[in-house]
Amino acid sequence: MAARNSKELFEAIIFFGNKVVAKEMRYSEFEAVLDGVVGITELANREIYAAYVKITPSLKVHSLVTFQIEFNERGFADEDWNIPLRHLAENAGPGPDLGAGPIRLACRSQCSVSWYQRELWEPNQRDIDHFCLLQEAVTRNKLGLITDDELNTIPILSAPTPAPAQLNEPEIEVPLMCDPVDTSDWQSSQQLTAQSGSEKLRAQAGEFQAKVDLLIQRQKQTIQAMEEKYRVEIEQVKRAMRNEAQSYRHHGQDLEQQANHNKVLLEKMQARNTRLERDLIQAQEQAESHKDQFNSLKEEHLELLHNQRVADDDKTRLSIELKERLTLQALEMEEQNDELAKYRRANSALTDQIEGYQRQVVVHSDSTSSELAELRALIDQKQAEASDLKARWVSQSVDYERLSKQYDQASHALAESTQSLKSLTSASFKTQELRKTLEFQAQDLEQRLGESQRENEQLKRDRIEAEDNAVANVEVYEKMEKLELVFVAYHPGAGHISLPARQLEDYLDKPLSFAAQKCSVTLEHYKSWLVHYDGSECEQCGVPVKRIDTPSDYQIGVNNRCTKHRLDSGNVTQFRRSS
Incomplete structure (x- = not known):
């Protein structure tokens, strides 16, 4: 680090080990480490407590930022590490007095940017x-910083007044005699030598001054070139980081x-x-009920078929028996009719x-009495036979009527x-x-x-895909959290809320809930205030009321009602005091 103006501050990085200072370097060297140009082999595979220090020209600590940084196995810094040390130092809070008044301190318990707190650490004043x-490391000044005392002791290169030179005076033989000596030659030679x-000396001083001026000019040019180079590189890095942050912000919005x-x-x-599962359960229940109905109807159908077959067999057998009986009765009736016809013919x-015998009796009234008795006996015999035939005919008529009735009953x-x-056949068809x-x-x-099962499988696949998307979203959130991206949301009453990437999913x-927490009220209170904020009117009668712009000043039952329907808070307070 070159010499600077006394009003400027030096920037240094100090790495702490076990109760000692492990390493010191200038901030420009630390930037080279961050850019991956060089590595620190003695800090390989370690996570180090470090401090960014701004030092005054009088070797006093002006600002301090404590941070953590991790180095890989080759001694290079973590590529994702990106903490704005200068910004934190400029906006740091007050710290202890290290000899030049309270310093500016940014640590885990005192950080102006909340989402960088977990990257900082808390300095200790008791154990270590x-x-x-x-302060001891700064006072030792191993970095070779140019202090105010050194600036005051640097000589100004101008035409210096040459000091009297010690000339090699020639050896002069001093005479031992007291003769007068002529010193004019010696004085002139001494003046010429001086x-x-x-x-x-003037020529050497001018040459030295020219060399110093040339060296200073070259150093200034080198410093300007390096500053320009680093400024361009820093601008490029800042531009790339802004573009990357913008792309990640857009990507975060898309996500x-x-x-x-x-x-x-x-x-x-x-x-x-859920609906398909409920429909599936209902369909399964309906299927089970229909299956039970089908089984019961099937059993009833089989039982009806069996009973129908048994009844058909019985009725067929009965019909056959009735037909046989009717046939026999018909044959018997035909025989009886034939016999009756025979009897009728015989009777006639x-x-x-x-009648012929009677006529004969009338004609042969003069015949003998013996013949008449025989004829009467024959007539009585024939009349008895006729009575018998008549009785048989009556009985046959009764049997015929009985058989006719039985035939009608059998037909019915x-x-x-x-x-x-x-x-039964129709019932069978219906069954x-x-x-x-x-x-x-x-x-x-x-x-x-089957369709419900297929839809359920599709839903399971969709759920798995959604879970995979959720896992991918979590990875994206973790990546955004590593990049320290911050999102800003606006809510009425709460204003702009800064959200780190790790809180985005919860938000x-x-x-x-975030807005209510920011306003220090409950969620129900904030929702009630939102209704009042969107439409400032009485919730009972709709009369316009005064709008309260701050959720914490809003009172439910008071600010959302007119004077007619407002709850009397004074009476409530008085009642609470009395109780």
């Missing part, structure tokens, strides 16, 4: 006095929108999955014969059995139709069950 070690020495979209889709898919023949029973057979309907319903339920889930 880091401030004392720091004059030539003075001119020689936020995608996260919101994925969240909405996930909620929809979860609701749809006997009647004709009796046969018709009823035929009708029941038809009804078959119901069976087919149940089969169709079962197939439909199986198809719906997206509950944004109003």
Whole structure:
């Protein structure tokens, strides 16, 4: 570090070891370490407590920023490390007095930028006095900083007044006699020697001054070139960092929108999955109930078929028996009719014969009494036979009527059995139709069950994909957190809220909770104030009321109501005091 103006400050980096100062370097050297130009082999594979120090020309600590930095196995600094040390030092709070008044201190407990707190560390004054070690290291001045005393002791290169030169006086033989000596030659030679020495010293001083001026000019040019080079590189790095931060900010916004979209889709898919699971359970229950109904109807159908077959067999057998009986009765009736016809013919023949005998009796009234008695006996016999035939005819008529009734009853029973057979056949057809309907319903339920299972599998795949997206979002959040990106959200009453990347996911889930926490009120209180802020009117009658712009000054039941419907806070306070 070259010499600077007394009003300027020196920048240095000090690394702490175990109760000692491990290493010191200038800030320009530390920037080369951060750029990956050089490494620090003695700090390889270590996470070091370090301090950024601004030092006055009088070797006093002006500003201090304590930070942590990690080095890899080759001694190079972490590429993701990026802490604005100068900004933190300029905006640091007050610290202890190290000899030149209170210093500016930025540490973990006192940091102007909250999201850098975890990258800082807290200096100790009890076990290891880091401030004392720091002040001792600055006082030792191993870095070779040019102090005010050294600036005052640097001679000004001008035409100096030459000191009287010590001339090699020639050996003069001093005479031992007291003769007078002529000293004019010696004085003139001494003057010439002094004059030539003075001119020689002036020439050497001018040459030395020219060399010093040339060296200073070259150093200034070198310093200006290096400052210009580093300024350009720093501007390029800052521009690249700004572009990268802008790209990450846009990427973060895209990820936020995608996260919101994925969240909405996930909620929809979860609701749809819940609905489909509920429909699936209902469909399974319906399928089970339809299956039970199908089994019961199938059993009833089989039982009806069995009963129908048994009834058909019984009725067929009964019908056959009735037909056989009717056939036999018909044959018997035909035989009886034939016999009755024979009896009628015989009766008519006997009647004709009796009438003929009566006519013969009338004609042959003069015949003998013996023949008349025989004829009367024959007539009585024939009349008895006719009475017997008549009685048999009456009995046959009764049997015929009885058989006719039985035939009618059998015909009626046969018709009823035929009708029941038809009804059973119709019931069988209906049972078959119901069976087919149940089969169709079962197939439909199986198809719906398959579709529900496929939709459930699709939802599971979507859920897995959403979880993968959530994992990817978490990785992106971690990357943004490493880059120290900060998002800003605006809420009424709370203003602008700065959100580190690690809080972005929680903010997206509950944004109003963050706003309520920022306003130091509860979530319900903040929601009630939002309603009042959007429309300042009485919640009872709709009359406009005065709007309260600060959530902490808002009172529920007082500021959101008119004077007519407002709760009397004084009475409430008085009641609380009295109770």
